[in-house]
Amino acid sequence: MSITIVGTVAFDAIKTPFGQTDKIIGGAATYIGYAAAYFYKPIQIVSIIGGDFDMNEIQEMNNRGIDTQGIEVKHEGKTFFWSGSYHMDMNSRDTLVTELNVLLEFNPILPENYKNTKYLLLGNIDPSLQLKVIEQMTERPKLIVLDTMNFWMEPDFLDTLKKVIAKVDVVTINDAEARQLSGEYSLKKAAKKILAMGPKYLIIKKGEHGALLFNENEMFSAPGLPLDEVFDPTGAGDTFAGGFIGYIAKQDDISMETLKSAVIYGSTLASFCVEKFGTERLKSLNETDIQSRVQQFVTLAKFNL
């Protein structure tokens, strides 16, 4: 049994109202992998990097139970690089630089021992690549989670994205994306339309306002934990997804009740992620940190009528 993650492993340069970084390690699969590894091993990553990547980071992943044989190294190429600058409200950002580099050649080929994975997480990436990954599975995974974004909802990609959506169990997007994808302003109506496209579950991420989980019959609202400071939101959504699938794999259960708890664990990991630049805080956690913050979520949401 394993968790397989498909997504970018990258360099980021980040500017926030609190400071800025040079090139640091980023990428969706990186955040997802580090978060999921707190709950379950092995994690298997499918990605692509250039010869400029820091191989110590790959070693670090391995040390944390992340199998990296699915990360293709193009020695002559350069790693995907993104640079962005956040506005004061931390909810919006400007992209300063996007250098796709080796990502342009990414054609995910799964190692044999990844093809019967039980839990598959498709990080935000071109939906045609997500589809290729699903097609390589020799057994249908117990749960496929799809993360995507508004870019892939534009006319050029929408048909392919819808094909992927029809094949997965859980879709995670933000509220603006749920509205765009469904054409409905009401999130309740939007959820109904998106679930009609195929998935059993929809998660709508609302940043500081928490997250909503929908299935056909039920809704769950996870609170956003008010924090003293959001230092760097980069990777928060990916970290959420990693904590979410890691917790589910640990429980090995895909009921609505387990998914509710998984949303709380995902939110917990994401709340740490934003406290420092990049993966720094995410990588520094222990079991007590996680459990004590989960308890903060419990207290935050609890009332007795």
Added chain:
Amino acid sequence: MSITIVGTVAFDAIKTPFGQTDKIIGGAATYIGYAAAYFYKPIQIVSIIGGDFDMNEIQEMNNRGIDTQGIEVKHEGKTFFWSGSYHMDMNSRDTLVTELNVLLEFNPILPENYKNTKYLLLGNIDPSLQLKVIEQMTERPKLIVLDTMNFWMEPDFLDTLKKVIAKVDVVTINDAEARQLSGEYSLKKAAKKILAMGPKYLIIKKGEHGALLFNENEMFSAPGLPLDEVFDPTGAGDTFAGGFIGYIAKQDDISMETLKSAVIYGSTLASFCVEKFGTERLKSLNETDIQSRVQQFVTLAKFNL
């Protein structure tokens, strides 16, 4: 024992993406009163109206247990009138018309039997008037709740507003207002600064994202109930405040635990309010409607780790 509400009783003309109304009954005290009356009686309203107001509405208030002797009728004057148009997202609106009319002459004089009220709700109005009401109390109420808005946080009014804030127990504002009043972007830090101004509790209303309740040591997050449609948000914040104070008066308890439940009841009443124009839906509820929607909030927020 009673609940006393100070605020506007008015006419509104509302335009939303779903339709528009001619002059209909509105005003903060109207919404607060109708909501609170589902939980507790008598409700006493302090306000001012003109000779053009519909006296059948006053009769309706009386029938619902709302004492209106504190509503001054200026027969030669015209009732406060507001007209606004909501944008597609229902979170923002343009004010089309504001005719203050008799509100310009409003000098709240409390009837003798209002002066020892146990629960005082100061609806959104000029803070100098809110202050005058507090000063007329012969006994300090058990709980004073203050609702206000960004307009009164501008330099001309801020000092007076801060004097009122120092004298109340609960402040209810929205997230943008909490940021403006405190100068802090983090709502957790904003709450700390606002509580340092005097009140024991702060409620931050976040519209569709629910509400946060803070005291010195604890935070509570009430979810926003996803609705099929938000038809008209007018009065939702006032309705929230009315359900909130009504529930507290019914319990006659002002602990954090009771206030958490009161936030859920306030949210419940507000979720009905937005389903139709004006006070229409708010006025049509019964006990079963309220309890069954409260249960939806319970289900929405519940998880078991």
